[in-house]
Amino acid sequence: MKHLRQLEDQSVYILREAYKHFDNLGMLWSMGKDSTVLLWLARKAFFGHVPFPLLHVDTSYKIPAMIEYRDRLAREWGLDLVVGQNKEALAAGMNHTLGRVVCCTALKTNGLKQLLEHKGYTGVILGVRADEEGTRAKERYFSPRDKHGDWDFRDQPPELWDQYKTTFPPGTHIRIHPLLDWTEINIWEYIKLENIPFIDLYLDKGDGTRYRSLGCAPCTTPIKSTAKSVDDIIEELRHTTVAERSGRAQDEGRGMEMLRKDGYM
Amino acid sequence: MNMVVSKPSESLNIVIVGHVDHGKSTLLGRLYADTGSLPDGKLEKVQAICRQQGKEFEYAFLFDAFLEEQEQGITIDTARTFFIWKGRQYIIIDAPGHKEFLKNMISGAARAEAAILLIDALEGVKEQSKKHGYLLSLLGVRQFAVVVNKMDLIGYRQDVFDGIEKEYREFLGQFKAAPTHFIPVSAKLGDNIANRSEAMSWYTGPTVLDTLSLFKKEAARSEQPLRLPVQDVYKFDARRIITGRITAGRVKVGDHLVFSPSNKRANVKSVEAFNIEPQPMMGEAGQSIGVTLDEQIFVERGEIASHQEQLPSVSTAFRANVFWLGKRALEKGRKYLLRVATKEVDCEVAAIHRIIDTMDLAQQQGSNTVAKNQVAELTVRTKMPLAFDLSSSFEATGRFVLVDEYDIAGGGIITELVRDEQEFLREEARRRDFAWVKGEVGIEDRAKQYGHRAAVVLFTGGRHTGKSFLARKLEGRLVADGRHAYLLDGENLRRGLDADLSEEERGQTAEMARRYGEVARVLIDTGLIVVSTTNPFGLAYRDAVQPIRTLVHPAPVIAVHMCKTDEELPPNTDVVLNGPMDVDLAVKQVMDELKRRGVLAEAIGSKPTFQYSI
Numbered sequence: 001m002k003h004l005r006q007l008e009d010q011s012v013y014i015l016r017e018a019y020k021h022f023d024n025l026g027m028l029w030s031m032g033k034d035s036t037v038l039l040w041l042a043r044k045a046f047f048g049h050v051p052f053p054l055l056h057v058d059t060s061y062k063i064p065a066m067i068e069y070r071d072r073l074a075r076e077w078g079l080d081l082v083v084g085q086n087k088e089a090l091a092a093g094m095n096h097t098l099g100r101v102v103c104c105t106a107l108k109t110n111g112l113k114q115l116l117e118h119k120g121y122t123g124v125i126l127g128v129r130a131d132e133e134g135t136r137a138k139e140r141y142f143s144p145r146d147k148h149g150d151w152d153f154r155d156q157p158p159e160l161w162d163q164y165k166t167t168f169p170p171g172t173h174i175r176i177h178p179l180l181d182w183t184e185i186n187i188w189e190y191i192k193l194e195n196i197p198f199i200d201l202y203l204d205k206g207d208g209t210r211y212r213s214l215g216c217a218p219c220t221t222p223i224k225s226t227a228k229s230v231d232d233i234i235e236e237l238r239h240t241t242v243a244e245r246s247g248r249a250q251d252e253g254r255g256m257e258m259l260r261k262d263g264y265m
Numbered sequence: 266m267n268m269v270v271s272k273p274s275e276s277l278n279i280v281i282v283g284h285v286d287h288g289k290s291t292l293l294g295r296l297y298a299d300t301g302s303l304p305d306g307k308l309e310k311v312q313a314i315c316r317q318q319g320k321e322f323e324y325a326f327l328f329d330a331f332l333e334e335q336e337q338g339i340t341i342d343t344a345r346t347f348f349i350w351k352g353r354q355y356i357i358i359d360a361p362g363h364k365e366f367l368k369n370m371i372s373g374a375a376r377a378e379a380a381i382l383l384i385d386a387l388e389g390v391k392e393q394s395k396k397h398g399y400l401l402s403l404l405g406v407r408q409f410a411v412v413v414n415k416m417d418l419i420g421y422r423q424d425v426f427d428g429i430e431k432e433y434r435e436f437l438g439q440f441k442a443a444p445t446h447f448i449p450v451s452a453k454l455g456d457n458i459a460n461r462s463e464a465m466s467w468y469t470g471p472t473v474l475d476t477l478s479l480f481k482k483e484a485a486r487s488e489q490p491l492r493l494p495v496q497d498v499y500k501f502d503a504r505r506i507i508t509g510r511i512t513a514g515r516v517k518v519g520d521h522l523v524f525s526p527s528n529k530r531a532n533v534k535s536v537e538a539f540n541i542e543p544q545p546m547m548g549e550a551g552q553s554i555g556v557t558l559d560e561q562i563f564v565e566r567g568e569i570a571s572h573q574e575q576l577p578s579v580s581t582a583f584r585a586n587v588f589w590l591g592k593r594a595l596e597k598g599r600k601y602l603l604r605v606a607t608k609e610v611d612c613e614v615a616a617i618h619r620i621i622d623t624m625d626l627a628q629q630q631g632s633n634t635v636a637k638n639q640v641a642e643l644t645v646r647t648k649m650p651l652a653f654d655l656s657s658s659f660e661a662t663g664r665f666v667l668v669d670e671y672d673i674a675g676g677g678i679i680t681e682l683v684r685d686e687q688e689f690l691r692e693e694a695r696r697r698d699f700a701w702v703k704g705e706v707g708i709e710d711r712a713k714q715y716g717h718r719a720a721v722v723l724f725t726g727g728r729h730t731g732k733s734f735l736a737r738k739l740e741g742r743l744v745a746d747g748r749h750a751y752l753l754d755g756e757n758l759r760r761g762l763d764a765d766l767s768e769e770e771r772g773q774t775a776e777m778a779r780r781y782g783e784v785a786r787v788l789i790d791t792g793l794i795v796v797s798t799t800n801p802f803g804l805a806y807r808d809a810v811q812p813i814r815t816l817v818h819p820a821p822v823i824a825v826h827m828c829k830t831d832e833e834l835p836p837n838t839d840v841v842l843n844g845p846m847d848v849d850l851a852v853k854q855v856m857d858e859l860k861r862r863g864v865l866a867e868a869i870g871s872k873p874t875f876q877y878s879i
Contacts, residue, residue: 002275003275003276003354005552006276006551007276008553009510009551009552009553010553012553013496013510013553016496016497016508016553017496019497020496020497020566043539043540044538044539044540045553046499046501047499047501047502047504047506047537047538047539047555048501048539049501049502051501130344130345130346130347130356131345131346131347134328134344137328137344137345137346138344138345140372156369156372157368157672157673158368158369158371158372158590158673158676159372159375159376159673160371160372160375160666160673160676161375161661161664161666161676162510162606162661163604163666163673163676165671165672165673167602167668167670167671168671169671180345181345181356183347183354186354194540242304242305
């Protein structure tokens with residue numbers, strides 16, 4: 001439990017730094033386990049309040065239960081929820097059969113960029129974790145993007161001790177990653193410790209499958225699992241050697257590096 | 266080997282450093298592979314890619330995620346990898362060894378509690394081996410093991426290993442760094458990584474994997490005196506919560522806290538937390554906490570809370586060891602932003618004492634610049650007094666970064682307090698503030714009642730520049746607007762308070778400024794906006810400004826300089842009025858500055874924006 005409190009203290013510190021330094025701040029919430037833990041940490045950092053809007057980039061292909069869960073928590077916790085959608089691309093018929101990288105770029109990367117631009121956010125907080133995949137392992141807590149949203153991974157700013165890059169020339173915007181040091185197991189351990197409400201798609205409801213990672217319905221497949229509780233999930237993860245995102249189609253080949261360089265989450 | 270799965274009770278951050286190509290990523294890959302810690306199919310997948318591209322498989326490819334890294338065979342940026350072994354969760358940070366990416370190595374190492382430093386047995390101790398060893402020490406990473414890699418290439422010879430150990434220990438000894446172990450390995454072949462090497466039976470020490478378990482979790486900083494740098498002040502609801510991460514010691518409900526450098530004091534009323542039952546009564550080092558106080562005092566981000574018995578130092582100068590990462594060289598006399606814990610303050614490099622060559626620790630004097638990737642000994646001078654510690658006593662409040670324009674361009678540790686000329690007055694102010702007897706009404710209550718903060722507006726400048734005239738106009742305007750302002754004329758002190766002094770004594774600026782500053786301090790406590798001039802100090806006014814600031818600190822001083830021609834401004838001037846004066850315009854300029862500084866609200870009748878509205 002002590003290691004969870006250490007992770008919590010670090011994330012809370014980062015969230016408070018973000019809130020101090022950026023006026024137009026938003027937090028991305030996909031309703032998945034990670035960004036929901038992030039949302040909970042914001043309530044920790046600000047003593048029950050969430051002093052910035054929660055942004056959801058809706059691809060229209062999300063599993064319906066996720067939208068119900070989103071609206072319920074928004075109501076119960078008094079959240080300022082902002083939903084963005086690349087309507088133009090959807091009207092033109094964008095879907096995953098046109099190519100996964102093409103679809104992710106249009107509906108998620110560009111959907112996010114449009115939302116940020118439209119609302120004038122200069123900082124966005126995301127729940128990415130270093131153990132998810134290789135390029136995320138190389139992220140900074142405070143990671144600048146240029147005006148096109150591109151990530152220059154060759155020249156990332158230094159982060160020394162608890163000092164992060166918080167000053168920028170106009171036109172830059174910043175991605176803030178308070179969960180970088182958390183692993184998938186840590187997320188579930190923390191959900192248990194704090195009793196955080198999560199979406200039950202992560203549990204086996206009798207058919208011997210569950211979702212390990214949530215995305216769009218067509219590109220996310222459930223895994224074989226009989227985990228029916230958080231304890232079961234933690235136990236399962238301690239013994240698995242299957243990658244968390246193996247059910248996520250976008251990770252195939254160099255998909256993530258290409259997506260992330262252009263501003264994907 | 267079977268995977269040992271157990272529940273982690275603690276976590277430890279480890280960084281792998283060393284010269285480029287000495288095998289850091291390979292070591293990491295091997296450690297994961299030999300402990301069964303890789304996800305299913307990862308090894309096979311990378312092996313298949315290598316076959317496809319017609320190149321030999323390397324363990325390093327497992328973590329060099331970027332296409333460019335694999336093509337060039339080097340690590341560009343640090344990767345965090347996760348690893349559980351014997352009840353401990355490790356975050357292992359693979360740092361790049363190429364000198365071009367030193368800032369990435371430093372970012373990785375600054376997060377670490379322990380390190381593994383690699384040296385190639387064939388190449389021996391190289392430039393970056395030394396630089397990284399030196400920087401580990403500077404960054405505060407005190408526990409580390411040295412791994413001598415590629416032993417297979419030298420026929421596993423003990424004499425070569427011993428030679429490297431001797432040479433490197435001597436180098437480290439010069440700055441009192443001592444590794445826990447020297448371990449001979451072949452990362453490529455897996456000797457002494459997770460499994461004991463049969464080829465080196467002469468070595469009886471721990472393997473790399475054993476060494477990880479031997480690293481100790483950092484000794485509890487909770488036993489040190491309290492340091493709580495204020496991160497922010499929140500007022501989301503009825504509570505006014507002061508937040509921060511405790512960097513040393515403990516804070517408990519009922520504790521008497523002193524905030525430095527403002528010397529403000531209050532008792533801890535509660536420790537606030539969300540979803541923790543019962544409500545905590547204390548916090549300790551490492552925790553991000555929130556406290557409420559029994560008195561409504563204005564405290565700002567950057568101040569350090571401590572107990573009265575063990576205060577941090579306060580000065581405008583210190584000596585430090587700095588490493589520079591900026592694209593543009595560090596220059597003596599140039600302005601930078603200094604960040605110590607949560608405090609940000611403008612500073613300049615007052616002196617570059619020497620550049621330290623990390624190859625042989627030779628020292629070079631007389632330089633006016635510090636180039637990228639160099640290490641130097643400096644004196645830093647700040648615009649405002651700040652609270653800090655020596656890094657030998659307190660890690661987190663004894664180190665800092667320098668920001669050049671928008672970028673963190675250097676970091677360092679504070680080695681020595683440099684006493685400035687304000688030291689005695691600052692001590693007088695501190696003692697006086699600690700003993701100050703308060704009435705029922707606090708300065709914050711007065712500010713709320715009056716609708717403005719207490720402050721000093723000080724007109725500076727030579728003779729016949731119109732200081733007195735404008736001071737009168739300003740006082741009149743403030744009072745007409747319903748503010749509580751008072752013109753403090755030095756002449757009135759001369760005849761009364763200073764009547765005991767001889768003519769000669771009255772000519773001594775230091776003592777006159779001290780008396781003047783203490784009177785202003787009393788008026789500040791009444792909640793007034795004190796309007797005044799440096800007239801009593803005549804041409805020596807420049808020597809009087811700083812002592813006045815020190816004595817009225819932390820009340821804001823708005824310095825208005827008046828002159829007839831362009832001349833050098835006194836330090837920290839806020840408003841310059843040069844040449845023929847339009848009185849209304851000049852008064853408006855000063856009023857605007859008072860608003861900008863949060864002394865006055867934007868509109869009459871409304872509350873000032875600072876702190877009330879948080």
